[in-house]
Amino acid sequence: MATSAAIVQGWAGRLHRLRLNLPLGIGLAVLVVMLLSALAAPLLAPAAPTAVDLTAVRLPPSAAHWFGTDAVGRDVLSRVLYGGRVSLFVAGVGMIGSLTLGTVMGMLGAFGNRFVRTAVDRVIDVQLAFPYVLLAIAITSAVRPSIPVLILLMVLAAWAGAARIVRAIALQESAKDYVKAADVLGASQLRIAMLHVFPSVLPSLLVLAAMQMAAMIVFEATLSFLGMGVQPPTPSWGGIMLDGKNYITSSWWLTSLPGLAIVVTSLSLVLIGDGMQARTDALRAREGDQ
Structure with missing residues (x-):
């Protein structure tokens, strides 16, 4: 229990010092709007x-x-709102x-150990x-494309x-003195990895989570656009x-408006990533001076 509490306290201390800055605040605000719009699709559509x-x-x-209609008369705004639920869920x-x-x-x-490494x-x-x-083509050729298959493709594409x-x-980090000291004092590799x-x-x-989610929104859109x-x-x-x-030349709204939703959401995530990176760099610089 003490070890678990120490682990949580260490993680929380790191997160607490990642305070908001302008890019992070703007990105979070835009992302929250996009998420709430998708969640409230049954009310807004x-x-x-x-x-x-x-x-x-x-x-x-x-x-x-507001967003026009498509080739069979479906309301594009409704489809973009409901489509956000699917795209954001799959990417998340x-x-x-x-x-x-x-x-x-x-x-x-x-x-x-050496073999595992x-x-x-x-x-x-x-x-x-x-x-x-090619991986996506191979998998979707073997099985019918679906949301679970798409999620699997995203995991395979990004985990490495x-x-x-x-x-x-x-x-x-493992080469630093405090980690070596913990090893000398007899701490297990699991404790060193999780606590230190x-x-x-x-x-x-x-x-990385913010950047990967932005990339996965685009990845999902690309795969869906390719069928x-x-x-x-x-x-x-x-x-x-x-x-x-x-109908790109005659009905611009059919592609540009859902594309705009992709751009705005991805941009908000990139801003979040940039803001967190700036705070992380500042935190490490302060720790290095101490």
């Missing part, structure tokens, strides 16, 4: 996302349809899964060398990069853009 109205085909944005779960797997593998690569390094190298798009970053930071090293990894992991992601009639931002790709 003027129509069901799959409701077809063949008398209102490809209408431009107006007071009746994919990010959590990739960071969890990447963190475990990275810590094993830093604190495992070598095995982790080789698996990371193989994964980083494998083209993501996270593992390499976690491993590098963990190795850097992981709190130093956590701030960088939070920065390998979320399948109709379930709306997603990439799927909405796919529906409008044949």
